[in-house]
Amino acid sequence: MTATDTHRAIEAVWRIEAARLIAGLARLVRDVGLAEELAQDALVAALEQWPESGVPRNPGAWLMTVSKRRAIDLIRRNERLERNLAELGHRLEHEAELPEVDEIEDDLLRLVFTACHPALSMEARVALTLRVLGGLTTEEIARAFLVPESTVAQRIVRAKRTLADKQIPFEVPQGAELAGRLAAVLEVIYLIFNEGYSATAGDDWMRPALCEDALRLGRVLAGLLPKEPEVHGLVALMEIHASRSAARVGPSGEPILLLEQNRARWDQLLIRRGLTALERMEDLGGAHGPYALQAGIAACHARALNPEDTDWIRIAGLYEELAKLSRSPVVELNRAVALSMAYGPAVGLELLDQIMEEPSLKDYHLLPSVRGDFLFKLGRREEAQAEFERAAGMTRNARERTLLEERAAACRAGTAPTPP
Numbered sequence: 001m002t003a004t005d006t007h008r009a010i011e012a013v014w015r016i017e018a019a020r021l022i023a024g025l026a027r028l029v030r031d032v033g034l035a036e037e038l039a040q041d042a043l044v045a046a047l048e049q050w051p052e053s054g055v056p057r058n059p060g061a062w063l064m065t066v067s068k069r070r071a072i073d074l075i076r077r078n079e080r081l082e083r084n085l086a087e088l089g090h091r092l093e094h095e096a097e098l099p100e101v102d103e104i105e106d107d108l109l110r111l112v113f114t115a116c117h118p119a120l121s122m123e124a125r126v127a128l129t130l131r132v133l134g135g136l137t138t139e140e141i142a143r144a145f146l147v148p149e150s151t152v153a154q155r156i157v158r159a160k161r162t163l164a165d166k167q168i169p170f171e172v173p174q175g176a177e178l179a180g181r182l183a184a185v186l187e188v189i190y191l192i193f194n195e196g197y198s199a200t201a202g203d204d205w206m207r208p209a210l211c212e213d214a215l216r217l218g219r220v221l222a223g224l225l226p227k228e229p230e231v232h233g234l235v236a237l238m239e240i241h242a243s244r245s246a247a248r249v250g251p252s253g254e255p256i257l258l259l260e261q262n263r264a265r266w267d268q269l270l271i272r273r274g275l276t277a278l279e280r281m282e283d284l285g286g287a288h289g290p291y292a293l294q295a296g297i298a299a300c301h302a303r304a305l306n307p308e309d310t311d312w313i314r315i316a317g318l319y320e321e322l323a324k325l326s327r328s329p330v331v332e333l334n335r336a337v338a339l340s341m342a343y344g345p346a347v348g349l350e351l352l353d354q355i356m357e358e359p360s361l362k363d364y365h366l367l368p369s370v371r372g373d374f375l376f377k378l379g380r381r382e383e384a385q386a387e388f389e390r391a392a393g394m395t396r397n398a399r400e401r402t403l404l405e406e407r408a409a410a411c412r413a414g415t416a417p418t419p420p
């Protein structure tokens with residue numbers, strides 16, 4: 001094996017083992033930041049030694065053993081941790097073997113809840129989750145979210161410091177606390193997915209790598225918490241949405257919206273996985289949570305062989321349930337679209353006009369975009385053009401801006417704009 005092949009193997013091993021390694025170390029040293037430093041030290045050792053000695057038969061065990069030895073050395077040198085020397089040193093020296101599978105899963109679950117702890121800002125939760133669970137470098141995270149690498153590095157450093165300073169316990173919440181903490185974890189994963197699926201800024205309509213990272217995290221969480229219906233609901237939602245990825249972008253990277261997509265390009269494997277996750281969720285009696293309802297909506301689209309077969313009445317009903325649950329103006333916006341498809345644009349416009357003054361939607365470009373579509377369908381082209389132009393001025397995504405400008409131009413020309 002050449003040095004290049006070895007480095008590729010190390011990179012692959014790191015992607016697979018990093019989260020487990022950091023989770024296991026964090027359980028032992030009770031510090032996520034320190035655990036990641038120890039894991040990185042082991043990675044450096046692998047980069048130095050494996051090109052000469054070859055990749056070991058059990059690379060995960062090798063990395064864990066090296067990490068634990070570094071931990072012992074660090075503890076012995078660090079006076080601040082002297083009071084923990086006897087306890088931690090004894091624990092590390094007598095746990096050289098890999099832990100049992102159940103223990104690894106418990107460690108991973110603890111790491112998930114620690115990285116997504118409410119004591120951290122949402123930006124910090126996202127960065128730390130992608131770093132310690134997704135295995136992404138600081139540079140990769142920065143590139144994905146179009147922010148300076150130094151900003152991401154600061155977020156991660158501050159997150160680790162906050163966890164240490166506040167002495168956040170490395171544990172899975174129990175009882176009544178679990179539901180609230182789990183909701184925070186799901187929110188982080190879905191935010192990562194959405195940023196990949198519909199990029200809020202930049203030149204690209206999608207960032208597929210982020211979708212893949214979120215899907216991987218969701219699948220891991222579903223394996224760790226198999227009896228939590230909303231976890232399966234989120235996985236179902238992401239699987240079905242991800243199935244459309246190839247059809248959402250044209251040859252030049254231009255956006256192709258839902259009703260214009262070639263459904264033959266939808267990934268049927270991901271759709272089947274999504275529908276299977278939906279069935280698991282329903283078997284657990286969890287068909288009424290926010291992710292479950294959104295997954296049900298996505299399934300309606302996935303089951304329709306062409307746009308005309310879409311059960312818009314069912315979708316409108318699911319959005320109504322979701323609106324009662326979340327009280328979100330964005331959900332009401334989506335419900336207006338469903339109502340317009342089910343009963344005509346005038347019905348959708350009536351609901352939309354009720355939320356036009358909602359403060360949280362003041363800078364939300366999809367509000368004027370959707371309103372422009374309704375107005376065009378009602379023959380009010382000048383008003384529609386103004387709405388599309390307003391939406392184009394509000395979006396920070398270059399691809400989306402071009403699309404909205406084209407829709408405004410279509411209004412001027414009297415041709416039908418691409419639907420939202």
